[in-house]
Amino acid sequence: MTDLTCTRGGRKLFGSFELTLDAGRCAEIHGANGSGKSTLLRIAAGLFADYSGEVDAAPCHYLGHRNGISALLSPLENLKPFERLGPGSAQGALDRVGLHNECEVPSGQLSQGQQRRAGLARLLLGDRPLWLLDEPLTALDSDGRRLVRELVEAHCGQGGAVLCATHQTLGCSACEVRLGA
Amino acid sequence: MTLKEFWHRLGSPKWFYQMSGRWQSILAALAVLLIVAGMIWGLAFAPPDYQQGNSFRIIYVHVPAAILAQSVYLALGAAGVLLLVWRMKMAQLVLENLVGFGAWMTALALFTGAVWGKPTWGTWWVFDGRTTSTLLLLFLYFGLYALRRAIPAREAAGRACALLAVVGVINIPVIKYSVEWWTTLHQGATFKLTEAPAMPASMWAPLLVNVLGAYCLFAANVVAKLRTAILRQERGAAWVREWALRESTR
Amino acid sequence: MFAVQFRRDWLSLMRAKDEAINPLVFLFLAATLFAIAFGGEPQRLTGLAPAIIWVLVLLANLLSLEALFRRDFEDGTLEQLVLLAEPPFAAVLGKVAVQWCLSGVAMTVLAPMVALLLNLPVGVLPALMLGLLLGTPALSLIGAVGAALTVGLRGGGVLLALLLLPLYLPVLVFGVSATLDTMAGVGAAAQFYWLAAISAMALTLAPFATTAALRISVEQS
Structure with a gap:
């Protein structure tokens, strides 16, 4: 810049x-x-x-104030579309951020912190x-x-x-x- | 100056401001001259219509307004393309300042059309092909205006309106065609507006003068509005400060 | 990208069914109001029924379009779509396709029932349904441009109607005229071709305009 x-x-x-x-x-x-x-x-x-x-x-990957995680979909469903960006699996990324047990629950039922973690997991998908x-x-x-x-x-x-x-x-x-x- | 240089300079508010002062006075003078001459010629010297008598003389206002109403929308579409593709600063100012003028011209065309329709056909309003598409044009202008007012950020509002204007211009032929289809098929016998068979030259010559005058008025109006808008937009720039100092000491 | 986005939106839709069904309920409710307002003379409705149905379809479509991008805009998914989807217009097309399934296709399927409420002859139903099937893609596609432009704005609903209804006019004209001509026993092939042509044109141009509009809207948040 x-x-x-x-x-x-x-x-x-x-x-x-x-x-x-x-x-x-x-x-x-x-x-x-x-x-x-x-x-x-x-x-x-x-x-x-x-x-x-x-x-x-x-x-780049951008993680803004809003997580980019749809409340209606589970973290796994949210991240699946981004698998095509490159290496890394959605499941693996969610395991890494500690959402192993919550990856099938609709995101709207997760806490704010858990949703933030799901947003962080997206950073691990694709080689940006x-x-x-x-x-x-x-x-x-x-x-x-x-x-x-x-x-x-x-x-x-x-x-x-x-x-x-x-x-x-x-x-x-x-x-x-x-x-x- | 090559065409390309001219093009680049036209995009620069500073250059436009410095050059346009003279254009504005020329255009304004031309507009006054043409409109006054055209009006006097049309209202006082053109022969009355053999069917409509003197009421036809409203075309000297109606037709220029209607032509401008459409031209302004086309100009908006063109400015929209310039803004979206080349990010030309001037195009945004054009977009912001032309919507009102176009809407007023459309309203004027509709109003004079209604006033003319009453003595000629005995009704204020007919859902004829042209009246309907002009009415829709007015709604398109309203849409642009409302969208611009709804978006707080000026730059984004400009681009949103540009996109809408381009979409509108692409749609206008389809809208026009569909309206004509509708009115010819399902309206039965309606009146055709201005398609009078071969107007004599003594009638259309003043009309032509009036149309040209209206275009000059339009151009002068645009230039004047753009100059004001440029000063407002560039108020922080050095050249505007210098200009203001010079003006205030004069 | 189209398929991915379609599956994703379809899933969201299935989890928020009630929201998605409301515009269809509106269609029925408004048609019922017309039928009641015309009271004891159902035969007077027959000639007006095509116009009423098409106008209601336009309005119901607006209602469902308003929600097209709103949720994604609010939770930030739209930012990610603009940034990461390649190509974005395929993703946009996927979203619009889901919206069309729910509005255009669903309304086409429901149209016979609405038509019966309004006393439309049964023989005209195929023409009405064909017209809806050919015309509604244009409504959804053009509508998506408007929805993308107004997604972040206060009072977006009324604004959306103001922007879109003039652009919807050709579809309305050809749709109603196709049904009326069929009712009068005249062929209506020309109108169907027109509807198909408008939809095809919208399909080629609207996704790009929608993508551009989404960019503008996302930049303001």
């Missing part, structure tokens, strides 16, 4: 923002509420187009080098927070990159980016 400027609703969120994220690195974006963390991630994902500047992002995580720790227990850290570390270890907006720190070695100083 070079010289990225974005105004939203007539208010300048950030100007001349620069960020280069190398393979194997994790960057945490910190900043107050409304400082443009989410918008930055959405721009990187290609979900927000009203900006000026250059963005060159690798194929860049992960864009928006507050991945919300609703997760201490076990879940450790899980996020492990997933991020494993992904970076395999040469992937992670860009993560968060208020808490993930706890893994990450460079820190501050927005809206």
Whole structure:
């Protein structure tokens, strides 16, 4: 990203923002509420187009505020369509995030944290080098927070990159980016 | 300047603003000249119709309004393509500012049509092919307006309206054809609107002047609205500040 | 992608059946209201029945279209669809196909019963059903564009009707005219060809427009 400027609703969120994220690195974006963390991630994902500047992002997985998990379908049914993205099975991914026993239950009956885990499981499907995580720790227990850290570390270890907006720190070695100083 | 350069510059609000000041005055002057001349010629000097007498003279308002109503929608569709494909900044301003003008022209065409219909056919409204498709055109304009008002983010609203305008333009021929099919097959004997057999030149020449005048009025209106919109949109830019300083000290 | 999305949406539909059935109930209810409002003179309804049925089908379709993308928009599935589905228009087509099964196909199957409520002669039923079968794909496909444009908006329902009804007009005209001509004993082949042509055109263009519209809507959330 070079010289990225974005105004939203007539208010300048950030100007001349620069960020280069190398393979194997994790960057945490910190900043107050409304400082443009989410918008930055959405721009990187290609979900927000009203900006000026250059963005060159690798194929990515995006986990936003909303999990992208349909309440009517079980986690397994939710993830099955994404198996075609590449290696990894939906069942394996759900086992990894600790939803082994819940993978056949309609997601609407799961707790918020369990739904968040199902959203995290999607990251494991398909070989996407860049992960864009928006507050991945919300609703997760201490076990879940450790899980996020492990997933991020494993992904970076395999040469992937992670860009993560968060208020808490993930706890893994990450460079820190501050927005809206 | 090559055509390609011209094209690129047309997309830039700054260049457009600097160039359009003169266009605006020329177009406005032309519009006033043509419309005044056309109206006087049409209302005072053109011969009365042998069937309709003087009531036919409303065509000097009705026909330009109806032609503009359709042209503006086509222009919206074209601006929509420019915005969706090339992301041209000016196209968004065109889209935002033309909807109202087009809707008013459509309403004017419908109103003058009704006023003309009363003495000629004895009824305000007939579901004839043309009246019906003009009415639908008005609804299409309403749809564009409502969609733009409903979307809070300006950029997204522009693109949503662009898409809707393009879909509308693709649909218009089908709508028109279906309406004509309907009215000719199931309406029995209705009146054909303006298809008067070969109007004499003394009648259609002032009409032509009026239509040209209306186009000039339309163009002047667009340019004026675009200039205002550009200043509002680019109010943070350096060249607008300089302009404002220059204007205020003058 | 089409098949995957179709299966997924079909499954969701089966788990929220009541929601899906409501537009069909509306169709019956509104037809009943017409029949009652015309009171003791059912023969007066006969000539109007095709028009009433088609208009009600249009409205019922709008009701079911409103929900087409809403749930997916709210839980974030739509973002993932825009990002990950390749090609997205195949996925969109899958969603629309499910919606059509529930609206177009279901209404075609139910049309004879609605027609009997409105005193339409039995001999006209095949023409009515054929017209619905050929015309409703266009309603669902064009409707999907509108639904995609209005999905995140407040008051989306009325807006959807405002955007779509003018575009639905050709289908209404040819559908009603096909039924009326059959009733009058005149052939209606031309209208059926027109309905098929409109649906075919919608099938080729609408999925792309819908995909573009979904992108615009997703960007605003």
